[in-house]
Amino acid sequence: MRKKLIYSVVLSSLMFMGCNDEFLEGENTSVLTAEGIAEHSDTYTALLDGSLNGITSLIIEPFGITGDSHDDFGQKGVDLWTDIVCGDVALSASAYGWYNAPANLVSTVDFTDDTNSTIWEYYYRIIKIANGVIENSGGNETIPETDDAKRIMGQAKAYRAYAYYNLVQLFQRAYDPDQEVLPFYNIDTYSLEKVKASVIYDQIISDLTDATSLLDGYTRESKNQLDKTVAQGFLAYTYAAMGNYADAKVYADAVINAGYPLTTTGELAYPGAGSGFNDINAASWIWGYDLTEDLGHQLIDWWGQMDYFTYSYAWAGDTKSIDDLLYSKIQDGDVRKDQFGTGAAPLQPINKFFDPGRTVAGQYVISTDLILMRSEEMYLLSAEASANLGDDATAKAILLTMLTDRMGSADATAYVSPLSGQALKNAIYLQTRIELWGEGKSYFAMKRNQATVTRGSNHVFRAGESFSYDSDEMSFQIPEIEITNNPSITGQN
Template sequence: MKKKNILLYTLGLSLSLGLYSCDNFLDLEPISMITIDNAYVTGSQLEAALTGTYESFQSSDYYVWDHVLFQDVRSDNHYAGGDNPEIFQIDALNINPTNGRVFNAWSNIYNAIAKANLVLERAPAITDPALTEQRRAQIMGEAAFLRAYHYYNLVKLWGGVPLVLETVKSADPAVVRVPRATEQEVYAQIIADLEFALDNRLPDTYGSDASVNKARATKGAANALLATVYAQMPTPNYNKVLEHANAVINSSAGYRLLENYDHLYDGNHYNNDESIMEVQYLGSNEGNWGPQMHLPPSLSGDTWRKFTTPSHDLVNAFDAEGDEIRKNATMVFEAVPWADEYWSNQTGSQVPFAYKWRNASGWASADRPYIFRLADIILLKAEALNELNRPTEAAQEVNRVRSRVSLEDVPQTTAASQTQMRTVILKERRLELAQEGRRWDDLVRYGVAREVMNNLNETDLRTGQRVNYNVTDADLLLPIPQQEINRNPTLEQNPL
């Protein structure tokens, strides 16, 4: 990932006001008596603020759905589908600075960071005797993890971004215009937050209730994020990736691969042993609207054209591997009443649909995206071992994941080659994690995003012409939202 020129950046008044907007998770009465100084003086108020910080996973469009657009639709895994010009831009890797999905992602993630900052700032000053020192430390560890996770998503999408580490108390431009940090500085802050969280603050579990342990930051989640960060940063540290991946795999939390891959997505096995952390959608008024966007008419109950259509290249990758188990868990084919520019010009033809979220429930699904699960971390461990020139050991980790879906072990001749194992691991991550918001990062990390996208053989059936993605280095990062540049004309745009 290329380095960026660093100029001043203003977060804008909307973000500074967002520091005080706690959506619907705080019910502090009487409202007329509440100020920023007296709203966070008890342990229960701090707990409510922390709950609001977690709530960003459910309320933010980025964590509901856009992370799939910027990872799977942007890559070779899925087409845009649907009828939204802004998502067509993402699919074509021709994303404008005025794209609303780009602005929403930026704003939503910074709003989540603002909530975490508020908890971290207020927690040390609370003197409520009902708040034990152990719980205070845990709360701060949870908030630090959440801030780190959000900054990780920012830095891998945009490169260097403004580091805002405390609440903004003024709308003065001199205060809100925060300079962009470098990628290295952002990654350093992420690592510092995670080390802070792990330093006697986060537990392995919060008890025996899986719905709590999988919903909240734990040592397992922090180590999973650290393994991911050390792999994705501009200069990877694979010794650290291995260290933190092993910490997850050997955790006393007892993570293990489910025997049945389909159970990860069937809606009946959430908060399972493979899950490290997941968004806790409950349905009804606490539901996930994402499944309604991509499920076929027979499952969604409506007949408009759906989004996030699996690509020919992804289908071919499953078929070439003979990977029926993961293919059938990842997509479902159905005849549709619309024409599709990649699958058929005729209505009534079979088209694949994204299938890892399977219950639309009228825009109020209980289907849950995984934030981290064990197979992802096992494959990161394999990647680390291979990059440390231990390809045979890397193959053993890959085989753990392949055996679950009844695929043969990696051939010994392949396992002896570091170069060949790179190809094997990247392919295995694609088949294992499709529609889980990992693919674009993997292509960038492996240094093959341009090659893979420009070598795709996709035909637009409306014209009969091959699609030319024409990916350059400038496409590896998203453009800074134009709305943010308008607030600060000195902010230089990422190369377009």
Template sequence: MRTSIRNSICLACGLLALSACKKDFLEKDPTELLTADQIAEAGKWNEDVALGFVNGTLQTFFKSLQSTPSSHDDFAQKAFDIESDLMSGDMELQGGQSYGWFTSVANLLSYQKFETLNYSVWRISYRTVSLANGFFRSVGSDESVPEKQNNPKTLYNWGQVKALRALAYLNLAHFYGKPYSDATKSSLVVPIYRAADDASKPGKLATLDEVYQFIVKDLIQAADSMDKSKVVRSNKQYLNATVARGALARAYMDMGQWEKAYDVANTVITTQAKNYPLIAAKDILTNGFNDYKTPEFIWAININEDNTGKLVSFWGHMDVFTYSYASVGAFKGINANLQAEIPDTDLRKGWFNASRGLPLSKFFSTAKPTVQGDRTWLSDIVFMRMAEMYLIASEAAARKGDEASAKKHLLTLLKERTAADNYAAVETKINGLSGDDLLKEILYNWRVEMWGEGFSLTVMKRFKIDIQRSGRNIYYPNQIIKWDDPRLTYQLPQNETSNNPLIK
């Protein structure tokens, strides 16, 4: 599968070279890819053209330098993950200030409308939306698959693209919207663009509730469509119904719909745990999160010579064993205060080195133990894994009053994060918790288990916790950042507000 994404995109772009393209409003239809009419026509004789559109949409989640030609903190979803963890303070920038990458985020300045990283989230997310809508127009609709196109591959691809569009809007909601509540759900956040909309015209801002309802609808339809297709994905790089349901559980957690979040996450666990078993305790310090084939990974990308971002990558910024920024001093480590909370009985304590809290045993290239040893930049990236589903199920169950289920799911995770001779004590501890104490334990596990994977900011806001940065952070050392600090919500980009007359 090494070149399948590249080849299908190249086929699509080759056809495009034969004709001119219009420039739509705010680049919602990027000119380097096919228009909907072209792809619909070409797809009559070569189904790989439609696949090229799907792959083009997928690629917006991992291609480097999509938003800016020279910003080395521009590599799509994994850059967004670093941004949100740095903003929360659970990840700390400890050095390398002279390089400039991610410094505006760590310094809580990236929220400003003229900041490059602010615009990067917007631009890449709406590129995903644009390509998705182009695909939907090519098959007829984003509301339902037309009967004439109702074949297994179309159903499957339609579901994939539905989920990708929803994930793009989930990013927009997380960065540009305040946490969902009765007080905020009527606030205006970002425009919603549907396939039937005129791509040359700007859109008005939708409310936070409208955005989340749009996300939920897309994800439900995505899962149903992929299930109905009965197509088995060829590779973990592509999406399936489990990915869509995992994203749906995320959305329900954002909305505080605990019953629905639990039902979805519990369904994923019940039906898919055997397919995506948790990384075992014996492997937790040696896995490295560098292989997309890791059984626990639900959705992951195979990074190869064709799609590597090289220096401009998650591994370049996080792993000292990969030649890039982290290896020359731009260190990113766990908050020292959070690190101090990790007990000796928790195997994840070994993820982080003692002096700086660098993730030397969580994220590492196969070149370990040689610092800068990896100069091929081929470590893979993960977007979703089963541990998240256990944490969602545990938290949602606790919040809806089902503490027995909350403990069951949490203990399933902790059994693989605890040495066998210590597990009985951990089990006794968890079973003795209730109420706020149980929620605090779940919070701790979110922050440690998912560290560096882009969940810290949403968890911080959902739990309404203020986080004290440690003395290792080069910005705001030892200062407390409140969960509702306005700097944790992005302003609408200046490029959008200057060009969209529907935004006042």
């Protein structure tokens, strides 16, 4: 087990600016004054951008936390763990064992399992870096004046919120604002003790509200970077997790209105024109990562775990397939049913996630891109919000808009028209699971919908078993190394 004390992020975050000593000469503070920032603005901006780029790199970095685990590759690693835990992604064969613990729901009941410590340290490391950028931009309450300063502060606050949102969702069984859940560090407050979930959610909302304002008018160079629309998407998810569907709908609709189109019928499944969720230039992608060969990603990458056409685990015997019970609920004639294979790759996503060369085990150095947010998420979340607000007509109209290109107009109308009340909510949840399969969204939808999930027959572990969203098996454990080394932590959530 790694010897690094995870709780030490609170201590080391106070030492962020070692490389900035030359700017602090003559000042008795670790935070630059406005005059100091102005005097060295060009270099200072580059330094803070370097820290933000450190977060960007960590989000996609193989071995970024553990240094050696083949399931450690940033956000998409977490996405895969959550998809497996909630059961929509089935570990349908296991030759190497990397996903046995989460698939057997051992990780979520055993605080000594390294999955927990990897997730914990990954998000707290992002918080540490973001806190450093915010502190050295003047602090939580600073109102930046220049465009660069606004962008830097906005992105740092959005990253901090993103990390806290994921932590509180993963380590709390169900939304309870009064439950003490996590240690909390936001520059002004450093608590090694767990604070109430309401404190975490208040910080997330505050950070993202600031970020949407600070990033207004900013045009990013690539979809790797956070902008106002991504921050609004985070806000929509956060409000929905809190059960505040009125505000969730406001922000989901704001993202929809930003102009990202729906994925076309042809793009949804091979051999359609432009098919394959593998290119950041797809018009429906809001946030993602452009993987290029010069990054040198091989074997240890989300693509290696999911793609039959990449030289790695999915091809070699650790197969991830759609849960066969979920697959059976996709209507015949729905193009999304064609995303999954038969024969040599049963129910593997060979027509959704694939290297365009489509040679079995052919992609060695990975250049297919990583998806983190796309327009359909917000359509589905907006429909979910409308249904939970009692506005069935609007929910059905949004759902019909999305499903028409998937099922065809007649079948989509026949499916949506009779829905109302709880049946409509259930349908939106089901379509969320189908549409966003394998993208790391099903786990959070399960919690929002307070669902019970039942595994199909094609899981190596726990086939046929059912689990409630708030069961012990469906949330992660504060890791052993934190419990052992942080005397202020008592017990699990």
